[in-house]
Amino acid sequence: MRWSSFLIIVAAVFSLFSCKNAEEKAVVQKEVKLPKMEETFPFAETEKIELLSYENRNDWDTIRRYSNRIVEDKKLLFDTTHVKERVVLNEKLTKDLFKAFFTPTPNSESAACFDPRHAVVFYNTNSEIIYAYEICFGCAVGQASNNDFKYTMTSVGTLYPVFKSAGIKYF
Structure with missing residues (x-):
């Protein structure tokens, strides 16, 4: 006892x-201390941020299939007629996106499919694309359009709620 x-x-x-x-x-x-949005690329140089949803790019973009090069000369390289939804982010969603990119998350497992159906596109004041981040939520992998973005996400799952809040329905 x-x-x-x-x-x-x-x-x-x-x-x-x-x-x-x-x-x-x-x-x-x-x-967790986030960097300042107004001092952080690409947000610091951005006038407009757009979320895109489209059919699996690997099914119709035969030239750049399985490539992360979707931007060249500050324009999208792929046929935008396949884009199903385009949403320009307001100030609140822009802040949510920033937090999603920079809040550390636990590493998650990913598959090897990379069938991208979504992208985050950053435009400057001249409506030129300065950065794009293409996403496959199916395998939880994202690919940057260039190497200027020194921060990397540990999970693209943090972006999913931002897409949903913005009204994106095609997943």
């Missing part, structure tokens, strides 16, 4: 410490 009481007390003490540890971890996650 004494041993069982002792073990219960020890277990209770350990559970208190483990709960505190979990609370401390949650606080650490909340304290």
Whole structure:
């Protein structure tokens, strides 16, 4: 009887410490310092951000199939008649997108399909494309149009809620 009481007390003490540890971890996650949007490429140079959804690009874009080169000379390289939805982000969704790009997330598993159906396109004040990020939510992989973006996402899943909030329905 004494041993069982002792073990219960020890277990209770350990559970208190483990709960505190979990609370401390949650606080650490909340304290992640994001870079300033107005100082961070491509957001700092962007006048407009557009979300696109389209049919699996590998089915119809035979020239650039399985390529991350979708922008050249500041224009989209692919046939935009396959684009099903285009949404220009408002200020709130732009901030949500920024947080999605820069909030660390746990690494997630991905498949090897890369059948892109979505893109985030950044335009400057001259309506020229300065950056694009193409996404396959099916395999959780994204590809950048260039290497100017020094931050990389650990999970494209963070972008999914932004697309949904923007009204994108084609997934």
